[in-house]
Amino acid sequence: MVMNPQVTAARRELNVVYEISKTLATSLDVHKTFREALNYLLQALDWRRAFVVLADQGSGELRGLCAVGLTADESQRLKFLPGEGIVGRVYATGVPYSVPDLRAEPLFLNRTGGADQSPGACVSMLAVPIRADRRTVGVLAIDYLNPDTRSHFGDELQLLKMVSTLMGQALLLHRSVSAAHDNIQDEVRRMSKALHHSAKPGHKIEHVVGTSEPMLEVFDQVHQVAPARTTVLLRGESGTGKEVIARAIHSLSPRKREAFVCVNCAALTESLLESELFGHEKGSFTGAQGQRKGRFEMAHGGTLFLDEIGDISASFQAKLLRVLQEREFERVGGGTPVKVDVRLILATNRDLERMVKAGEFRADLYYRINVVSIQLPPLRERREDIPAMAKHFLERFNRENARSTEFSPGAMRVLTSCYWPGNVRELENCVERTATMAHSNVITDLAFPCQGNRCLTQVLHHIDREDAVRPSRLTEIPIQERPMGPAGADAAVPVPSAVAPEPVVAAAAPTAVLDGKPEGEAERLVWAMERSGWVQAKAARLLKISPRQMGYALQKHGIEVRKF
Helix, strand or coil, X not given: CCCCHHHHHHHHHHHHHHHHHHHHCCCCXXXXXXXXXXXXXXXXXXXXXXEEEEECCCCCXXXXXXXXXXXXXXXXXXXXXXXXXXXXHHHHHCCCEEECXXXXXXXXXCCCCXXXXXXXXXXXXXXXXXXXXXXXXXXXXXXXXXXXXXXXCHHHHHHHHHHHHHHHHHHHHHHHHHHHXXXXXXXXXXXXXXHHHHHCCCCCXXXXXXXXXXHHHHHHHHHHHCCCCCCEEEECCCCCCHHHHHHHHHHCCCCCCCCEEEEEHHHCCHHHHHHHHHEECCCCCCCCCXXXXXXXXXXXXXXXXXXXXXXXXXXXXXXXXXXHHHCEEECECCCCEEECCCEEEEEECXXXXXXXXXXXXXXXXXXXXXXXXXXXXXXXXXXXXXXXXXHHHHHHHHHHHCCCCXXXXXXXXXXXXXXXXXXXXXXXXXXXXXXXXXXXXXXXXXXXXXXXXXXXXXXXXXXXXXXXXXXXXXXXXXXXXXXXXXXXXXXXXXXXXXXXXXXXXXXXXXXXXXXXXXXXXXXXXXXXXXXXXXXXXXXXXXXCCCHHHHHHHHHHCCCCCCCC
C-alpha cells in the first residue's frame, strides 16, 4: 500500500510537535530543553542549522540562548538589536519571515557566516517570533539547503509557529516558577533574619557594623529601650553614629510605621528653631504667608530626633521643657494649644553635667531628657570593629563607582592603629578619599595621606602650645581637656577631639587623670603615642617632656613602638 506523500509529511510534522512538546515539559532548564528540541527538529526535517535568541530584559538586545549546527564562536556572535537584520525585524514586527535565497536578501547580515558554509548553493532561512504573555520575547530561526530554489514555505512556517508557541509557553512557565521561587527565598531570608533577631536581640542592628563588647552592650540597650515610649538621650563624641542609633530605635519600636523626623538644633538660630519645631501661624512674622506645621506635628505618632540638644539657648530650653512636660505647644503667633503624641530621642556630644553646674543648661530640663542614657563608644575604644567597618565602606564605594578595590594587610594595620578623633565619620571619609585616589585595585599602607604627613586631621591633632610650662616629670602630667569660651574663660563646651588638649599640672593628685583619660603612667604613654601616630617626638611634645625622657619612659614600661 502506497502512502500519500502529503499524509506522510503531516504525520511527520505531528510527530515533531509531539516529541518537542514532551522535551520542553521534561525540565524547567530552558537552555537544555530548547537545545534538545532544536536537535530533534533538525534531525527529523533534515535542516542544517537552528538557533533561538531572547530579548535581554535590561537592555532589550537580542542574545543567543542556544544553537545547533553553529560553532561556539558563531554562537557568541548571535547578538541583534530590535529591527536589525532578519532576526531583529521579526522580533520588532512579530511577523514570521521567509527567505528563499540568502544570497539575494538585503536584510541578511551573515553575522554567523551561514552563507559562507555552502558557496554557490541556495540557502533558505525561516524565522518566527516566540511570544509569551501576549508579547514577543524572542525569535526562532532555521536555515537549510534549498536545491530546488522553492519560494513557498507555508508548511514549514506553520510547523515553526507551532514549535515557537510551545517554546513561548515553556518560557512563561519557567519565569513564573522562577519568580515564585525567588519570592519564597526572600521570605525565608526575611523570616531567618527575624528569628535571628529574636534569638539574639542585642547582637545585630541593621545598618550598624559592630561586634565589639562596647557595641554589643549598646545593641542590647537599644533593643531593650525600643519597645517603650521612654525618652532616650544618646551621648558620645561627634561622628559616633548617634543618628543611626536613633533610627534603629525608631525602626524597632511600635512606631516604626510612622514618621521619623530629625532636627539639628545647632544648625538653626533660636527664632528659626522655634518656628521649625512648633510651626507658625499666617502673618506671625514677615514672610509667613500661611500656616505651617512644625516638626513636632509632623512627627505626631512617630519619633522626633533632636540632635545637638546641648547647643540650644537658655530661653529656648524653658520653652522646650514645657513641651516635654505637657506634650502640647502653641505655634509661633498662635494661641491655640496643639497636643501631640511624640516619642523623643535626643543626642549631644556636650558634657551636660558640667553645663548644669556652670548654669548653662537648665537642671530641670536635664532631668527631663536624661531618662534613659545610652553612651556610644568612640572608635578608638572598639578597634576590633575597624576592619569590618572599613570593608563595609569600601564595598559600598566599589558598588557606587563600579570598582573592585581592596585593602592590603598593611593598609588594614594603618587603619586599626589610627586614633580616629572624628570616629566613624572620619573613617568613612578616609576610606572613600583613599579609594578614590588609589592608582591600583589594591590599597597599600603608603596610599593613606597620613603616611606622607598629608593628613589634615593629623595636623589639627598635633598643635604645639609654645607658651605652656614644660614639667620635668612625666608622672606630674595628667592630661585634661580645658575648653575655652569666646572671652577666654573656662566654658562647658568640650574641645573637639582632633585638637590637642592643653596639658595642666594637677598638684593635688599628680597621678590622677580627668575627663576619662588614662590614669596610669603607662596608659598615658600609650594614649599620647596613639594620638601622635606613634611618632615619639610628637608624643613628647604632647606630654611636654623631652624626646629623651619619652624614650626612657617607653623603655621603662616595655611599650613597643609601632612602625608603619
